[in-house]
Amino acid sequence: MDALRQKYIDAIANVADESALEDLRVAAVGKKGEVSLKMRELGKMTPEERQVAGPKLNALKDEINSAIAAKKAALADAALDERLRSEWLDVTLPARTRPRGTIHPVSQVTEEVSAIFADMGFKVAEGPQIENDWYNFDALNIPPHHPARQEFDTFYMNRAEGDDRPPHVLRTHTSPVQIRAMEKTGAPIRVIAPGRVYRSDYDQTHTPMFHQVEGMAIGKDISMANLKWVLEEFFAAFFEIDGIKTRFRASHFPFTEPSAEVDIQCSWVDGQLRIGEGDGWMEVLGSGMMHPKVLQAGGIDPDKWQGFAFGMGIDRIAMLKYGIPDLRAFFDSDLRWLRHYGFGALDMPTLHGGLSR
Ligand code: PHE
Numbered sequence: 367m368d369a370l371r372q373k374y375i376d377a378i379a380n381v382a383d384e385s386a387l388e389d390l391r392v393a394a395v396g397k398k399g400e401v402s403l404k405m406r407e408l409g410k411m412t413p414e415e416r417q418v419a420g421p422k423l424n425a426l427k428d429e430i431n432s433a434i435a436a437k438k439a440a441l442a443d444a445a446l447d448e449r450l451r452s453e454w455l456d457v458t459l460p461a462r463t464r465p466r467g468t469i470h471p472v473s474q475v476t477e478e479v480s481a482i483f484a485d486m487g488f489k490v491a492e493g494p495q496i497e498n499d500w501y502n503f504d505a506l507n508i509p510p511h512h513p514a515r516q517e518f519d520t521f522y523m524n525r526a527e528g529d530d531r532p533p534h535v536l537r538t539h540t541s542p543v544q545i546r547a548m549e550k551t552g553a554p555i556r557v558i559a560p561g562r563v564y565r566s567d568y569d570q571t572h573t574p575m576f577h578q579v580e581g582m583a584i585g586k587d588i589s590m591a592n593l594k595w596v597l598e599e600f601f602a603a604f605f606e607i608d609g610i611k612t613r614f615r616a617s618h619f620p621f622t623e624p625s626a627e628v629d630i631q632c633s634w635v636d637g638q639l640r641i642g643e644g645d646g647w648m649e650v651l652g653s654g655m656m657h658p659k660v661l662q663a664g665g666i667d668p669d670k671w672q673g674f675a676f677g678m679g680i681d682r683i684a685m686l687k688y689g690i691p692d693l694r695a696f697f698d699s700d701l702r703w704l705r706h707y708g709f710g711a712l713d714m715p716t717l718h719g720g721l722s723r
Contacts, residue, residue, distance in 0.1 A: 367419075370400060371426055378433045384441055387434060394430050401427050468708020472577055472696060475684040476560045478715040479579050482603045483558045485717050486596060488581065491550075491557040493543035495564070496523060499532035501542035505663035506621040514620050519566040521574075536564035539677055540580035541621060544656070548664025553584045553671040560680060571693050577680035584656070584666065584673030590614075590624070593653060593674040601630055603717065605687060607642040614653075622654025622675060632686075641686055648686065651678035 374394045381387045395401050405423050408416050480490055493501070508514045510532070518538040525533050543559035551557075559580040566574055583592065594614065601610045611631035619625045628651045633644020641648075653676035658668035660675075681693055688707060690696070695703050 367404075367422060367426060370404070371429070374401075374430050375433055378430070378437050381437060381441075384438065387437055387441065391430075391434050395427055401430065466711075468704050469711060469713070470696075470704065471684045471688055471690065471707050471709070472680060474709045474713070474715065475680055475687065476577070476579070478604060479560060479600075479680065479683075480558065481715050481717055482600055483581065485603075486556075486599065488556045488558045488583075491543050491547040491559045492561065493537070493540070493546045493559065495537055495562055496534050497537040497542050498534050501545050502535050502537050502539075505545040505660065506541050507657050507659045507663075508620045512620065521564050521566055538565055539563050540578040541675070541677060543580050544582050544621075544660065544675055545664045547582065548584070548661070548666050553666045553673075554586070555673075556583045557581075568694070570691075571682075573681075573693055573697055575697065576693070578677050579680050580675065580677050581653075582656070582673060582675045584661070584671050586671065588673045590626075590655060590674065593655075593676065596674075597628060597651075597653070597676065601642075604683065605641045610642040613647055617652065617654075619652055619654060621657050621660045622652075623657050625652070625654035627652050628676070639686065639689070650683060650686075651676050653677070 374390065377390055378387065381390060391399075393399055401423065405427070408420055408423070411419060484490075502520075503509075503512075503515060520538050521536040523534040523536070525531065540559045540561055540563060543557075543561070547555060547557045547559065557580075559582075561577065561579075562575055563578050564575050565572070568574060581596070583596070594612065598610060598612055601612065602608055613629040613631075614626040615629065617625045617627040627649055629647035629649050631642055631644065632646045632648045633640045634646060635644075639648075653674065656673045656675050661668040661671060661673070681696055684690065684696075685693060690707055
């Protein structure tokens with residue numbers, strides 16, 4: 367019995383895995399295991415022999431069973447230790463950086479402009495980029511064959527063969543939104559309309575697609591003085607300088623009378639543009655008092671109401687504010703440019719939080 371004990375205790379100690387351990391269990395204490403067979407022989411013994419051998423065999427069976435249980439636990443512990451060692455993860459390591467996009471300067475500046483005008487009570491209005499002849503031209507007092515139609519370098523959409531209605535156009539300015547907003551809301555009204563516009567033109571300061579923001583305020587006694595105040599207030603907030611000088615130059619647009627082009631004060635120092643100082647001027651927008659015919663086209667009685675309107679280049683003021691020299695690069699989708707001039711998603715412009723980084 368001692369030999370049997372030694373054999374199994376040693377084998378259990380040296381076993382390498384759970385299945386070999388199970389084989390050992392069957393061989394020792396399974397139904398036909400060596401210890402079990404010995405126990406069956408107890409019946410053939412004399413009562414005296416049995417009294418000695420019985421407890422001994424039972425003790426041996428117990429010892430083997432508990433050695434197997436202990437070994438089983440030890441094997442499981444070792445397996446867990448091995449997993450913990452091989453699957454160990456340092457959660458304090460810095461995270462991998464993930465490439466992230468940036469907010470385009472045009473989007474950023476549009477947000478800035480909207481925040482400033484919202485503070486002055488202007489709502490945002492919208493219109494389609496594919497516009498019809500009426501909204502883009504006629505309603506704005508630009509009848510067919512008016513020379514102003516030529517000045518716009520308009521993109522025309524195709525008409526089906528035999529359809530001789532005037533073709534739709536890619537809107538050449540945001541001014542058609544004036545008409546749409548008047549139709550929708552009536553007077554009094556105060557809106558801006560930022561968005562894309564199109565003209566067939568391409569050089570350092572012109573791209574066939576660019577952005578404007580239209581402004582319009584209609585009331586009982588809105589005047590050029592209100593226009594001037596609103597614009598000066600806007601430029602001071604936008605360029606974050608107090609007191610910026612503007613220059614109103616008499617001009618002509620079919621949809622405003624009188625009309626003015628507006629310049630802001632600037633200077634060039636060592637090839638660098640500085641806004642709000644010096645004795646240079648930079649043209650930034652067209653404006654004027656809304657023409658009575660335009661109010662009428664929008665369904666508003668020009669004998670009761672009057673208003674101002676302006677149209678400003680968003681890309682242009684973005685270039686001025688952020689020192690971007692070439693407009694064409696805005697729309698090249700060059701990642702290096704976008705990373706350099708782009709804004710973080712959380713740099714949201716607010717009047718109280720500051721408009722730029
Ligand atoms: N629509 C004009 C342009 O694109 C700008 C403008 C808007 C002028 C409103 C006067 C009033 O040039």
